[in-house]
Amino acid sequence: DAGVTQSPTHLIKTRGQHVTLRCSPISGHKSVSWYQQVLGQGPQFIFQYYEKEERGRGNFPDRFSARQFPNYSSELNVNALLLGDSALYLCASSAVGAANSAYNEQFFGPGTRLTVL
Amino acid sequence: KNQVEQSPQSLIILEGKNCTLQCNYTVSPFSNLRWYKQDTGRGPVSLTIMTFSENTKSNGRYTATLDADTKQSSLHITASQLSDSASYICVVRIENGNKLVFGAGTILRVKS
Numbered sequence: 651d652a653g654v655t656q657s658p659t660h661l662i663k664t665r666g667q668h669v670t671l672r673c674s675p676i677s678g679h680k681s682v683s684w685y686q687q688v689l690g691q692g693p694q695f696i697f698q699y700y701e702k703e704e705r706g707r708g709n710f711p712d713r714f715s716a717r718q719f720p721n722y723s724s725e726l727n728v729n730a731l732l733l734g735d736s737a738l739y740l741c742a743s744s745a746v747g748a749a750n751s752a753y754n755e756q757f758f759g760p761g762t763r764l765t766v767l
Numbered sequence: 768k769n770q771v772e773q774s775p776q777s778l779i780i781l782e783g784k785n786c787t788l789q790c791n792y793t794v795s796p797f798s799n800l801r802w803y804k805q806d807t808g809r810g811p812v813s814l815t816i817m818t819f820s821e822n823t824k825s826n827g828r829y830t831a832t833l834d835a836d837t838k839q840s841s842l843h844i845t846a847s848q849l850s851d852s853a854s855y856i857c858v859v860r861i862e863n864g865n866k867l868v869f870g871a872g873t874i875l876r877v878k879s
Contacts, residue, residue, distance in 0.1 A: 692856055692869030706866060740810050758810030
């Protein structure tokens, strides 16, 4: 069974451009979360989606948006890219979206390395 | 403020030696604590997960401990191997919420 997959693996953009990152969760998982990890730091929470609805949002500007599709895959969109958006973007999937299970494990994908020049 | 702090920031040890990584947290209300291993440029992989009532949990050569009273956790690696070289991240989940609070990680390098 495939784990969480993300595409593309690497991406180079210039300031002001727009980027779309994609994530496919583990089969049967309905929740997808997005994280930004700047080099040398831990991941920072951006969004969580469950059953195609936004269930959580981190402290990121409106330039960041996301959506989840009927097949539970997800896209993260970032507009008007800044140099500071350069990071590893991680997607994590879990079986449920609510925090009613202490063992609701999140499984991470390999990430997309975004470089903004 | 919900925070997770890890120490040391980085660590170099010889192959075969043991080491212990520390995690202090101020997250409240607490749900569970996880340790992840993250290879360079890859996504984190879960090593252990502990709830409030669990004091220790092992996964092969990895043993995690949790003291919920002092809000401290440790990850002990026994008989280190070169493949243990990675970043180890402590993550605390907030009860009744969807948020995970990540530490900055400890970078471990195992030398031969």
